[in-house]
Amino acid sequence: MKRKSLTLCVLALLAVITISLPFLVSGFWVRQFTEIFMYAILASALNIIAGYTGYTAFGNMVFFGMGAYTVAILMTKANFPFAVAFVCAGGISVIAAVLLGMLLLRLKGQYFALGTTGAMLAVRQIVDIWSDLTGGTQGISVPRLPGTPYFANAFFYFFMLALLVVTVLFVSRLHKNRLGYAFKAIRANEEAANVMGINTTKYKIIAWSLSAFFTGLTGAVYAYWFSYIESKTVFDVLWVTNMFVMIIVGGMGTVLGPVVGAFLLQTVSRYFWSRYMTLHLGILGTIIIFAVLCIPNGILRVRWKGITGFLFEKFLAVKNAGAEKENR
DSSP: OHHHHHHHHHHHHHHHHHHHGGGTSOHHHHHHHHHHHHHHHHHHHHHIIIIISOOOOTTTHHHHHHHHHHHHHHHHHSOOOHHHHHHHHHHHHHHHHHHHHHHHTTOOHHHHHHHHHHHHHHHHHHHHHOHHHHOGGGOEEOOOOSSOHHHHHHHHHHHHHHHHHHHHHHHHHHHTSHHHHHHHHHHHOHHHHHHTTOOHHHHHHHHHHHHHHHHHHHHHHHHHHHSEEOHHHHTOHHHHHHHHHHHHHHOTTOSSHHHHHHHHHHHHHHHHHHHOTTTHHHHHHHHHHHHHHHOTTOGGGSOHHHHHHHHHHHHHHHHHHHHHHHHO
16 A cells, blocks of 8 residues: 555656646757657557567658658648648558558568568658659658747647657556457467467557557657658658667566666767767667666566665675674
């Protein structure tokens, strides 16, 4: 009971701090936290197909780009309001995931990773060629949000925060229901899951569709936030590489692991970038290697009680050895 009360108090405190933040810090920091929320959503969405189902979708940014371009085209060419374009972005991303899934989810391991990357590059090439609709390599502008910069910063901060909360709540629900158990069974042993009567193809497509839905919605918000997009940015495979690092650092297949990984990685990256501009990538790479080698299952899977107990026992052993030496 005490533990539950403490957890509720901590969550309430975090909620108050998070809601109050845009009114207490400068616009620069509001944008930084908005970006962290965005990375946390993308990592959580990728975690559905990669962490729970075990399929490394390195081309997952194809849905981010589709969501971004859906909003840009509908708002610019068809004069749709953002709310309608936002919903359409999620729907188109799901449809694309179903169609691609029927083709690519027959592949496994590195072949699936390469297949999804190829699909992303193919869509990017189509966007570049179809310049009359997408703006081609020059990119496309999106109507700006009316209002002052202060209002725009607060709007996107709370919008991205709300989307993050919805994503985390959905994943937490998925973690304990029948659908989530089917995903985990596929990750553990797909052949055994098939023998047990689980339609693995169906559930893999569902997993990728759910991942695509949240990724596409995030891309939609990104396009409206930045008011300009181009194919080389929204279809960049390096984004997915960052997502995988965040998932691994936080804890793959956990509810809050991707969120923790996103906050840690982005905070550390910004800190070293601001102080060691020429060395920050090397320092960050060293930290990532250390994290992967020392905590391969992620921070949230570390048994901190075991570690602290082990260190305390070592401390007592050293202390007792020193006391025995003095007595001699």
